[in-house]
Amino acid sequence: MDNYTISVPNETHYEAIGNFLFEDYLQRERCCVTSGLSAEMAEKGLDMTNNTSGEIISALQEGLTLITVDNKDPGTIVGVAINVKAKDDTDLEISNFPRSRQAIMKFVKHLKEGHDITKECSGQGLYLWMLGVKQIHCGKGFARRLTEKSIELAQQHNMSFISSVASSAETVHLFENMGFETKSEMKFQEFIMDDQMPGFPDATPLDKARFTVKRL
Numbered sequence: 264m265d266n267y268t269i270s271v272p273n274e275t276h277y278e279a280i281g282n283f284l285f286e287d288y289l290q291r292e293r294c295c296v297t298s299g300l301s302a303e304m305a306e307k308g309l310d311m312t313n314n315t316s317g318e319i320i321s322a323l324q325e326g327l328t329l330i331t332v333d334n335k336d337p338g339t340i341v342g343v344a345i346n347v348k349a350k351d352d353t354d355l356e357i358s359n360f361p362r363s364r365q366a367i368m369k370f371v372k373h374l375k376e377g378h379d380i381t382k383e384c385s386g387q388g389l390y391l392w393m394l395g396v397k398q399i400h401c402g403k404g405f406a407r408r409l410t411e412k413s414i415e416l417a418q419q420h421n422m423s424f425i426s427s428v429a430s431s432a433e434t435v436h437l438f439e440n441m442g443f444e445t446k447s448e449m450k451f452q453e454f455i456m457d458d459q460m461p462g463f464p465d466a467t468p469l470d471k472a473r474f475t476v477k478r479l
Contacts, residue, residue, distance in 0.1 A: 269412050272330045283340045288395030293430045293470050297451050297463040300363035322347045329412050331405050342396035344409040349388040366462035370454050371428055374474040378446045384478055386423030418479055430472040443475040
């Protein structure tokens with residue numbers, strides 16, 4: 264770990280973060296893969312002007328995201344924890360997004376229904392939106408360190424909790440070990456859109472996600 268640094272990124276890092284997310288992490292993340300969003304991004308390539316990219320840029324501008332950088336090559340992003348202030352997304356207009364992204368947004372909203380964590384924890388919280396490590400560096404402890412640093416960052420901002428939606432067995436296991444509580448869980452195959460079509464047409468019976476929370 265001595266050769267790597269975790270820090271809050273600035274604008275000079277945005278393009279490298281975007282490349283990592285679009286070319287590596289989001290091509291493997293199960294919500295994106297099973298909804299069809301990964302395939303759409305692979306076909307269209309990186310476009311920092313579309314709605315998905317706009318979401319990412321807005322998140323980065325909150326100043327709560329963390330990146331792991333290789334000190335031997337400062338331009339290389341090894342991992343990211345894209346953090347934002349936990350908020351209610353009910354007013355977000357999702358019709359401007361592609362169907363695949365709408366499926367993910369509606370699925371996450373469904374997972375959070377009935378859980379007013381801000382009220383339960385009596386304060387503002389941090390939402391760990393995306394936790395990703397470059398595939399060649401997986402299994403080396405980078406995800407744990409990014410999560411630990413995200414918790415520290417939330418505490419520095421006097422936040423009362425950190426929450427996240429985990430969609431991989433590895434992340435679920437990590438969060439369990441770090442004291443996150445599972446608030447809800449659902450298989451992707453069980454999620455049906457308003458038109459009665461599957462939200463995640465490529466999901467397997469093993470694909471599921473958990474809404475998890477850790478009080479601080």
